[in-house]
Amino acid sequence: MNETAIQINENSVRFTDVVSAVGGVDVSYCYQCGKCATGCPVAYEMDLVPTQLMHAIQLGLEDVVYNSKTMWLCASCLMCTTRCPQDIDIAEALSAIKILMVREQRKPRLPDVLKFNKIFLQNLNLFGRIYELGMVGMLKLKTGKYTEDMAMGMKMLKKDKFNLLPRFEGGRVVRKIRKRLKKQEKK
Amino acid sequence: MKYGYYPGCSLHSTGQEFDRSLKAVCNTLGVELVELDKWVCCGAGAAHNLSQLMAIALPMANLALLPEMGLEEVIIPCASCFSRFKIAQHSIKTDKKIRRKVVDAIHKDCNDEARVTHPLSIFSQEPLVSRIPDLVERNLSGLKVACYYGCLLTRPPKITEFDVAEYPMTMDNVLRATGVTTVDWPYKTICCGASFALSKPDIVVKLSHDVIQEAKSAGADAIAVACPLCHANLDTRQDDMAKQFGAHPRMPILYFTQLMGYSFGISPAELYLHKHLTDAERIFEKVGHAA
Numbered sequence: 001m002n003e004t005a006i007q008i009n010e011n012s013v014r015f016t017d018v019v020s021a022v023g024g025v026d027v028s029y030c031y032q033c034g035k036c037a038t039g040c041p042v043a044y045e046m047d048l049v050p051t052q053l054m055h056a057i058q059l060g061l062e063d064v065v066y067n068s069k070t071m072w073l074c075a076s077c078l079m080c081t082t083r084c085p086q087d088i089d090i091a092e093a094l095s096a097i098k099i100l101m102v103r104e105q106r107k108p109r110l111p112d113v114l115k116f117n118k119i120f121l122q123n124l125n126l127f128g129r130i131y132e133l134g135m136v137g138m139l140k141l142k143t144g145k146y147t148e149d150m151a152m153g154m155k156m157l158k159k160d161k162f163n164l165l166p167r168f169e170g171g172r173v174v175r176k177i178r179k180r181l182k183k184q185e186k187k
Numbered sequence: 188m189k190y191g192y193y194p195g196c197s198l199h200s201t202g203q204e205f206d207r208s209l210k211a212v213c214n215t216l217g218v219e220l221v222e223l224d225k226w227v228c229c230g231a232g233a234a235h236n237l238s239q240l241m242a243i244a245l246p247m248a249n250l251a252l253l254p255e256m257g258l259e260e261v262i263i264p265c266a267s268c269f270s271r272f273k274i275a276q277h278s279i280k281t282d283k284k285i286r287r288k289v290v291d292a293i294h295k296d297c298n299d300e301a302r303v304t305h306p307l308s309i310f311s312q313e314p315l316v317s318r319i320p321d322l323v324e325r326n327l328s329g330l331k332v333a334c335y336y337g338c339l340l341t342r343p344p345k346i347t348e349f350d351v352a353e354y355p356m357t358m359d360n361v362l363r364a365t366g367v368t369t370v371d372w373p374y375k376t377i378c379c380g381a382s383f384a385l386s387k388p389d390i391v392v393k394l395s396h397d398v399i400q401e402a403k404s405a406g407a408d409a410i411a412v413a414c415p416l417c418h419a420n421l422d423t424r425q426d427d428m429a430k431q432f433g434a435h436p437r438m439p440i441l442y443f444t445q446l447m448g449y450s451f452g453i454s455p456a457e458l459y460l461h462k463h464l465t466d467a468e469r470i471f472e473k474v475g476h477a478a
């Protein structure tokens with residue numbers, strides 16, 4: 001991150017509370033030791049390493065946070081959460097920001113990752129279990145990356161790795177759970 | 188010994204080798220697995236990124252199936268599912284508000300008492316761990332294996348209560364009981380790229396390549412895994428690694444249950460050893476067994 005002056009005002013600090021309300025994680029305990037960044041396997045790709053993102057949340061720099069790639073690059077491996085000396089669930093805080101962004105319909109810097117998450121849940125809604133071939137197909141349609149991974153996919157098909165047909169039994173159970181959760185959110 | 192069995196989505200498709208070999212090994216060890224009726228996906232890998240409650244409600248809906256079938260303990264072989272079940276159960280135990288919402292969503296009571304167990308925990312404990320050496324029919328001591336635990340079997344350690352997060356030994360101990368030599372290496376719990384398999388493959392190729400290179404420098408002939416996501420990433424991406432990094436790794440990736448089963452004398456066909464994209468059968472030739 002470059003060292004230009006940043007604007008902080010009274011309102012901005014409440015962002016910490018917003019993140020905590022969604023994810024149940026209070027990042028104000030972070031004392032910037034840097035351990036989460038050191039162990040993060042994807043830090044090499046991030047514009048802000050997890051430590052910097054924690055700081056940005058603390059300072060209430062919403063725009064800096066929302067415009068960062070960091071949470072979309074997080075593999076949810078929980079290394080940071082496991083190692084944090086302040087017991088902060090960093091991975092959960094990153095999930096909370098993703099959830100917030102979807103709620104507020106903000107554009108992610110890595111749209112394919114969000115598309116994948118959404119297609120995963122759609123798949124669940126339909127079938128109750130993940131129907132992998134269907135999921136791959138839907139993802140290709142949404143991202144337009146038809147040729148990516150073709151060779152690998154063909155090899156896997158040859159080895160008979162996929163279920164060719166989905167089952168529908170569990171979809172109803174999942175749809176009901178989602179419906180009731182949506183109702184709760186509205187309350 | 189009778190346990191509920193939650194295979195999860197992968198073990199019914201891309202991870203079917205894990206399902207097959209686990210069942211074969213349990214059969215030999217006298218462990219009875221009863222698959223939960225009407226289980227649904229637990230959302231591992233994506234649900235937590237869209238809704239915290241959904242990520243908790245789905246595992247709890249599955250745990251609610253146990254008492255209906257007269258079961259108290261469930262075996263979950265997929266590390267990713269295992270971790271999500273543990274986290275969900277922990278959340279409803281520690282947060283009454285979440286619990287109330289989940290009960291409302293699944294229209295059933297939350298199952299606090301269900302024991303959620305990874306098969307490695309059972310195999311590594313008495314009485315089974317002492318029985319393993321007596322069941323061995325093929326000597327695999329010439330085989331050097333790197334045990335790869337991946338992220339979610341051990342993490343978060345306070346919640347999964349599986350083993351030490353930074354340097355676990357459970358899988359090493361189980362495989363050593365079968366006579367396999369396991370190596371000391373630093374990447375036991377370093378991430379392979381996990382659920383980015385479809386959405387950000389470049390990350391998977393790099394991280395999985397790092398894991399394989401590290402196993403190679405420790406002198407391993409093969410990597411043993413306990414997670415279908417780890418398996419897919421390490422096994423199916425080796426052609427891409429060759430393209431990106433020059434040399435083809437050709438590192439066989441096996442489920443730990445396949446190694447156990449092979450040592451017990453179970454046939455390679457039954458263990459689905461031929462299903463992997465990277466040839467895994469040749470390592471057994473090295474130790475004098477034709478696959």
Ligand code: SF4
Pocket residue numbers: 029030031032033034035036037050051054083084085086087088090
């Ligand atoms: S490990 Fe914890 S305390 Fe240290 S920088 Fe990261 S979040 Fe802050």
Ligand code: SF4
Pocket residue numbers: 036039040041042043050073074075076077078079080081090091094
């Ligand atoms: S959970 Fe995400 S942020 Fe934390 S170490 Fe893993 S990839 Fe990095």
